[in-house]
Amino acid sequence: MVVTKHWTKPGDFKGNPTENDFKLVEENLPDDLIDGEILCEAVYLTVDPYMGIPGEHLGKPFGKYKTMFGEAVSKVLKSKNGKYPVGTLVLAPSGWRTHFISNGDQPPLRPIPFDLGQLSPSLALGPLGMPALTAYSGLRMCEPKAGEICVVNGAAGAVGSIVGQLAKAKGLTVIGFAGTDEKVSWCKNDLKFDYVYNYKKITLEDALKESAPNGVDVFYDNVGGDFHHEMISKHMRIRGRTCICGSISNYNNKEPKTYPQNNLTIFLKELKIYGVLVTMHKSEGPNALSELAECIKKGELRYKEEVYDGFDQMPKALAGLFKGDNFGKAIVKASNYP
Numbered sequence: 001m002v003v004t005k006h007w008t009k010p011g012d013f014k015g016n017p018t019e020n021d022f023k024l025v026e027e028n029l030p031d032d033l034i035d036g037e038i039l040c041e042a043v044y045l046t047v048d049p050y051m052g053i054p055g056e057h058l059g060k061p062f063g064k065y066k067t068m069f070g071e072a073v074s075k076v077l078k079s080k081n082g083k084y085p086v087g088t089l090v091l092a093p094s095g096w097r098t099h100f101i102s103n104g105d106q107p108p109l110r111p112i113p114f115d116l117g118q119l120s121p122s123l124a125l126g127p128l129g130m131p132a133l134t135a136y137s138g139l140r141m142c143e144p145k146a147g148e149i150c151v152v153n154g155a156a157g158a159v160g161s162i163v164g165q166l167a168k169a170k171g172l173t174v175i176g177f178a179g180t181d182e183k184v185s186w187c188k189n190d191l192k193f194d195y196v197y198n199y200k201k202i203t204l205e206d207a208l209k210e211s212a213p214n215g216v217d218v219f220y221d222n223v224g225g226d227f228h229h230e231m232i233s234k235h236m237r238i239r240g241r242t243c244i245c246g247s248i249s250n251y252n253n254k255e256p257k258t259y260p261q262n263n264l265t266i267f268l269k270e271l272k273i274y275g276v277l278v279t280m281h282k283s284e285g286p287n288a289l290s291e292l293a294e295c296i297k298k299g300e301l302r303y304k305e306e307v308y309d310g311f312d313q314m315p316k317a318l319a320g321l322f323k324g325d326n327f328g329k330a331i332v333k334a335s336n337y338p
C-alpha cells in the first residue's frame, strides 16, 4: 500500500506563515491504478511567497483549501498511461504531497519544458521555472534599454537574481538591494550587479545618492511597502517604468500601512506602472525557459538554491521566505532521483 503524506493548513495565517500553521496528515492511496492513471512521487517541491498570502486575496481555487497548494517535480513510480512511462519526470500543481495519482489531466501533468542535460530537475521550479518566467516577463514589460538604470529589490532571491542578470545582459546599470551581507556579496561578485546594498544597513535615499543621483529608469519591485512608495514618489526618472511583481513586506501586515497619494508624481513624470502575473505569461514559458536553460548551461546565467532536505521541512522552508532565510530559490527535496 502507498501512503501519501500531505501538509494541510487548517486556519488562516496570523501574520506571516509559521511552522505551526500546518498539520501533516497521511492518507492511503489505492493499490491498483485504473487505465490512464499514473502514480507519482514528489522529488522536489517549491515554496513560494504567494503561498503565504492570505486566502481571501487569492480567491478561487485557493480560497478554500485543505492540502497546501503548489508545484512539484515528481517521478512516475507506476503507470497505466503510455504517455508517462515509469521513471519519467513531470511537473504538476500537485500540492504539498509526497505521492499522488493523476490521470494526466487531474492534476494536470506537464513534461519539463526544456532539455535538462546535466542540470538538476529542481531548476524547473526556480531559475528555469515560474520565478524565472516572472522575471523575464515583468522585465520585458518595462522595455529596458542599454544605458538605463535598473533597481531591483529582493535581489538575491529567485525572481530578483534573474531580473538583475537579465537587465545586466541588456546593458543596464543594475542596482540591487538584499537583506544580508552574504547576499550582497554574491550579487556583486558573482552576478556582477553594479551596485548592491544591504537595505538593513543603508537607507534607499543614501544608496541612490551614490548610485543613481539622477534617478532610475526601471524599477522591478518584489518587496512593496515603504520601498515601493519611496521609489515611485522620489527616485524615478521622467518616463520611468516600474514592474510591480510582489509585495512580500506587507502580504500579512496586521495593520496595513497607508501612503500619501503619489498621482502627481506619476503624471508629472509620465511614469508607467505595470503589474506582472506569471500565470498570464504561460504561453511564453517554453521559449523563454529554453533560452534561459541555454544561458545556464553556458554559465551566462547564475543561480543559487536553498535546498531543505525532507518533506517534513515544507513549513519551515515557507516560513523562512518571510524571514530572509533562503539564499536563492527555496526548494524542498522530498525523495531521490533517479
Ligand SMILES: NC(=O)c1ccc[n+]([C@@H]2O[C@H](COP(=O)([O-])OP(=O)(O)OC[C@H]3O[C@@H](n4cnc5c(N)ncnc54)[C@H](OP(=O)(O)O)[C@@H]3O)[C@@H](O)[C@H]2O)c1
Binding pocket: 048, 049, 050, 130, 131, 134, 154, 155, 156, 157, 158, 159, 160, 177, 178, 179, 180, 183, 222, 223, 244, 245, 246, 247, 248, 249, 250, 276, 277, 278, 279, 321, 322, 323, 324, 325, 326, 327, 328, 329, 330
Ligand atoms: N507576480 C507574480 O506572478 C509573481 C511570481 C513569483 C513571485 N512573485 C513575487 O516576487 C517576490 C519575490 O519572490 P521570490 O520567489 O523571488 O522570493 P525570494 O526573493 O526568493 O524570497 C523571499 C525574499 O524576500 C525578502 N524579504 C522577506 N521579507 C521581506 C521584507 N519585509 N522586506 C524586504 N524583503 C523581504 C527576503 O530576502 P532578503 O534577505 O533580501 O530580505 C527573502 O529571502 C515576492 O514578492 C513574490 O510574491 C510574484
